[in-house]
Amino acid sequence: MKSAFNATWRHIRRSPYQAAAAIITMTSTFLVVMMFALIFLGSTLLLSHLESLPQVTAFFRDEAKQENIDALKQQLEASGKAASFKFVSKDEALNIYREQNKNDKLLLELVTAEILPASLEVSALKVGDLPELAEIMKQSSIVEDVVFARDVVDKLAKFIEGTRVITTALAILLFVSLVFTTLFIISLRVFVHKDEIETMRLLGAGRWKIFWPFLLEGIFYGVFSATFSGIVSFFVTPLVASFYQDIFLGVLTLPIPVVVYLIVVGSGILLGILASFIGGYIAVNRYIKA
Amino acid sequence: MIKFDKVVKKFGSTPALDNVDLEINDKEFVFLTGPTGAGKTTFFRLLIRDLLPTKGKIFVGDLDVAKLPSHKIPHLRKKIGVVFQDLKLLLDRTIFENIALPLEIIGKTPSEIKRRVDELLFLVGLSGLGVRFPRELSGGELQRVTIARAIAADPQILLADEPTGNLDIGTSWGIMKLLSEINERGTTVVMATHNMEIVAALKKRKIVLDKGKITKDEKRI
Incomplete structure (x- = not known):
């Protein structure tokens, strides 16, 4: 395992621009997903609150x-x-x-x-x-x-239903986009090292000996991007939320509790690890089979 | 050590190896010669299970190469060191790291790797060049690096595919001296070459391949 960590570190160190590009792309995606997760959470609470008003x-x-x-x-x-x-x-x-x-x-x-x-x-x-x-x-x-007020209630019901469908669809879309971005980044990194994979294979390296450095690299990007995005959203969200303080009064506690951020960041890290693992496995497997 | 039993390998309808029967004994040094396209590289690729034969059986020691399950292929490849025609050195790794690769694969500790790589660098005459990258070395030096990598994990067999190709005569003789030393230490060496001057000078077994068939198998003492 230590040699896998060394190989991962070597991949990152020897191609710092590619690693930086991978981190920036994944961080941007994670940031959008996390901000949306927080907005989704807030809007869900707001909709539930609105539903209880009439x-x-x-x-x-x-x-x-x-x-x-x-x-x-x-x-x-x-x-x-x-x-x-x-x-x-x-x-x-x-x-x-x-x-x-x-x-x-x-x-x-x-x-x-x-x-x-x-x-x-x-x-x-x-x-x-x-x-x-x-x-x-x-x-x-x-x-x-x-x-x-039947008319008002009917319109509100339609608005709430519509908003729920749209936000859920957007959440699914963003989730899929995050998984595919991670898959793409890891596949790209694997592609860059395809000669290394071929050489290791011919020298007698087993499947997992080849896999681990790439999986660890993907996991590193996932963990780093999710954590960094979590930190950024921790500082940005209160600024944005201050504009909506009055609307959310009695609905949502502002600033958002740290535990909520930890849950969102934790989920992001798990998602990053999972997507990197799947992406790395698919990409490396392709070159091993080739 | 190596046995080919009526081996046929076809790419489409074209035979690369045609009904090849041969045995190579433990600790032998064998030259494999023949024109381009004769089947020399295919012979090597079959031995390391990079290709499967269309017909026939191949044995390395007691391993039936064609019937080897996928998870046992690394086991076969650890028995065989290969000097690839296109070298297959990793350009983003130092010479030390390239030679260390087979040792990492078999799970040696960092201190064992350091000791062995230093030993190999000395053996191939590249002491002090471990920190350099492949692009900083000459063709002859790169060949030596691939030989060092090929023998790093003490394989029983060394396959060298045109190790003197594109090298000047002086450097080529240096490489041959190195391969002979490796053979004298007990490793079976099979070397594919076009260089008939070297083949003639070294009194070793010569197998000639032409259009996939063995046309000559001379044992010389």
Whole structure:
């Protein structure tokens, strides 16, 4: 193994420009992938947050008792589509009304808790499930009225769905591009050393004796590029994220925790090692067979 | 040591070796001569299983070369040192590193490699040139490097494919002296050459190949 490390180091040292080109290309690809991974992570959290924002509200009849309301709540929970519930009693409704109209004394004098209905605000796990929850509420005899903005909800559902498809497709594309870039770089390095492979083969070197230096070289590029990209994105992401601080308030912790970076960099390193291993194996095998 | 039993090797329909029967004994020195295209290089390539025979059997010691499974080919090649016609030196490695290559392959330690390579550099008359790169050496010196590399791992057989080709007569004799010394140390040497002056001067066995057939096999003492 030591001789494989020496051979790897010799490959890098004796052709520094090629090694630098390989590192720059792989680092650029990794950087794009990592930045996108972080954006993907943020946008996923944002979409989940957006999905939980729209609510369907049921206003109860005056004769609705607490046990009827609890029964409806249980029915909604049993559907498995509700994310959260907020019950607003008549008194709480009056407080909200007072707060909203505190500058209009006339409106405040006319309204008492008795004329305001109690209500139940429900948010869905998926925005597309809101109509179904609304339907359950409508069928309840204690519900006077059900309110939710169907048009807005429909448009938001389509936007969220579309965004998810696009980001997932882009993530797959970038992943494939990373694997192919690594394969290409390693194949190129192997091609440059094809005479060495042939000579070693004729001198009696076994398959793995030939493989290891190239695999280690690929792994070195993968580890170096992923780590370097991780460090760069660690410093760049907070700068970019500061512009979106307000949007992400309550959704995502900014700056992004170090553990998230470690996971992204760790995944990148594993991906680099895997892609380098596969790329090196395919490329070297081709010349050994030739 | 080496046995060819009715060996035929064809490239397409053209026979490169045609029904070759021969035996080469342990510690022999054999010249393989014949015009270009006679089948000398094919003979060597078959011996190291770089090619498979179309027909017939080849034995190196007790190894049936054609039937050798792929994972045992390195084992065969470690028994045979080869001085390739095109040298096959690695241009991005120093002379020391080129000679060390077979020793690395068989797993020698760095100190063993250093000792052996220094010994070989001395043997081939290139002491002090280990740190140089192939482009910095003359043709004769490069031939010596390939011979040193070929015998580095103490092979039982040394195949030398035109080791004096393109060299002046003085340098050629230097190479021949070296090969004779290697043979005297107990290595079987098979040398392909066009240089009839050398063949005539050294009283060794001569096998003549023409169009893939053995046309003469002279044992001389």
